Amino acid sequence: MEFTFRTDVGKIRAHNEDSGGVFKNDIGVLAVVADGMGGHRAGDVASAMTTTYLQDVWGEVEEMATVVDAEKWLIEQFEQINEHLYAHAEKHSECRGMGTTLVVALCTEEFISIAHIGDSRAYIYNEFGFQLKTSDHSLVQELVRNGQISEEEAEHHPRRNVLLQALGTEREIKIDVTTLQVEEEQHVLLCSDGLTNKVNHDELKAHLEGAGELSIKAEKLVHLANERGGEDNITVALVHYKEESNERSNAQ
Template identity: 35%
Template sequence: MFGMITDLGMVRNLNEDCVGYLINNNIKLFIVADGMGGHNAGEIASKIAVDTVKDYFEEKPNISKENLSSHFKEAIICANEKIFNISKQKKECRGMGTTITACIMYEDKTLIANVGDSSCFVIKKDNIIKVTKDHSLVQQLVDKGSITEEEAVNHPNKNVITRAVGTYEHLEIDIFDISYINVDMILLCTDGLTNDISKDELYNIINKDSCVRYDELCKKIIEEAKKRGGRDNISLILVKGEQDYDDRNNIR
């Protein structure tokens, strides 16, 4: 069970976010991407990223659980190469790139991949945990102790990311191996959501309406973000977890 939505927001004229999923044999794959670049190049970059990662796993039906992480990285590296090469070949696409945050599930293994400042959260019975760490200038300042988490929220350079798919020939990708037990939901989202709604506020909204259909819950979250300004494109995917509270495994 899952819900998925992408929205223009209240300010932008173009939606440069892209979302996608693949359910193929034993693999479940969910992806959000937030494009950047001049003209409509950001829209192109995010779509290439989502389509390339999906196509990679569609064409490799016999992946084993043991090599899932290496294939996950390879799929995103393929997307990086495609976007980087197109940006060099086409003047109107020069400098384009995209964030990517993706979740892949295979048997009892769940991996999260991240490049940029889109996010993954694990929502449990009584808390919410951010799995990913932003690749951004503001996050670097927080890590160095130059600014506080509170100051980061409205920092003027909040939109400056330090890592993106397609902007350089070589790419570093974060992979997180998480426990699926005791999880109500996994949330993937672009920063258009987290810029307007805090982590704790997300937990309260989801916890309050957790009994509604996942697609309806996604719409409620989007509506709340737009009420608060909707300054950017807003995208999210909610994926059902495995709710077994007798086993107290945590994120690994």
């Protein structure tokens, strides 16, 4: 596996409320993208607390033998983070109302378990095509599911950024988890909506299937979102299962 991570403040906002990273241990890598929201700088706090927590607990994991273990671990971590964020906001008035989206890919040599809440997304690209593996927890996506609007209408809907779920905003949360088997030459793309609001499905695919280093692919995606306005923070995490699976991974 090789991996890379990029986050950018964009062209309009004064500070970056996105956070994340790709963290390696003996089991594999944990890719994380969190998009914070709410209050003066509280979005920064929520996403940074989330990333730090996941980096720390992943560093302590010594065994992850089965898919059941991986999915259970992810759900437990999401619930723990939610409790931490909710309690922090209650104790610190400047953080009231803070929250964060979160998408995580737990990548081993055998399987990839993906968990998410909010509208940060996970995509998979392999020989079977390019597929979105998460469903936004948003008002607009709910309208699509109910048949009230089309996918095309959702892309430009004025309320497309209204979330129905996030970490830290409510005591009870519902986490979506899915697991996929590993394929050769497979890419895992995690990103915040600062990317997907500016770069469409086909363009994301085109950037992944092209030649070039993984870090350059991530940089080009961020650059394209900025080129088209960059009104939001932009974050990209990429994991690539190379054919030489035993080749040493490296963070870019």
